[in-house]
Amino acid sequence: QKEVEQNSGPLSVPEGAIASLNCTYSDRGSQSFFWYRQYSGKSPELIMFIYSNGDKEDGRFTAQLNKASQYVSLLIRDSQPSDSATYLCAADNYGQNFVFGPGTRLSVLP
Amino acid sequence: EAGVAQSPRYKIIEKRQSVAFWCNPISGHATLYWYQQILGQGPKLLIQFQNNGVVDDSQLPKDRFSAERLKGVDSTLKIQPAKLEDSAVYLCASSLVGVIYNEQFFGPGTRLTVL
Numbered sequence: 547q548k549e550v551e552q553n554s555g556p557l558s559v560p561e562g563a564i565a566s567l568n569c570t571y572s573d574r575g576s577q578s579f580f581w582y583r584q585y586s587g588k589s590p591e592l593i594m595f596i597y598s599n600g601d602k603e604d605g606r607f608t609a610q611l612n613k614a615s616q617y618v619s620l621l622i623r624d625s626q627p628s629d630s631a632t633y634l635c636a637a638d639n640y641g642q643n644f645v646f647g648p649g650t651r652l653s654v655l656p
Numbered sequence: 657e658a659g660v661a662q663s664p665r666y667k668i669i670e671k672r673q674s675v676a677f678w679c680n681p682i683s684g685h686a687t688l689y690w691y692q693q694i695l696g697q698g699p700k701l702l703i704q705f706q707n708n709g710v711v712d713d714s715q716l717p718k719d720r721f722s723a724e725r726l727k728g729v730d731s732t733l734k735i736q737p738a739k740l741e742d743s744a745v746y747l748c749a750s751s752l753v754g755v756i757y758n759e760q761f762f763g764p765g766t767r768l769t770v771l
Contacts, residue, residue: 550698554696580759580760588764589747589762589763589764589765590699590747590762591762592759592760595759634698634699636698642704642711642712643689643701643704643711643712644701644760645701646698646699646700647698648696648697648698649697649698
């Protein structure tokens, strides 16, 4: 069974700091990786996806992928209390569907 | 554009009872997914449809869970009989064909409590 691992947290950062969320995956065949944000009691919503080695930036969010190390990360710059949520990392499963990690709970302290 | 619709939003049943959930995906989305999300865990795929055919049901407990997507549009997930460990949020998602570059859109979920 393919696995996606994340530190469950909670990860606490002060407002304005950089939050760094990490994810590792077991299947070298995975090609695309997704970060979802899930507020308590709500459904997941996509933040970004990445499929090439390196960095991909979108506003305050940067996704980083290192396929050799089977490692994906999400950086949130200038963290805001509204960023407090659980962040789910997902890897594709033979391009057919996704395997989700357990999520990392982020708390941004005012 | 209307999002993924699910009903009911909440359901409380006793163990050994049966329950059904309904999902209507975004118009034009050929792929539909049912996930189970237990509190504190990530979503686990139960079954994936493309149009009205099953693509992946490897993690569906087939002795008690069943799902169908007649006519390739809306879908129903059923549990019969329910167990205590089935208490979870059941999420429906849809996407265009293929997942590599296509976002999955999630519905609001159905929170099931089995007593």
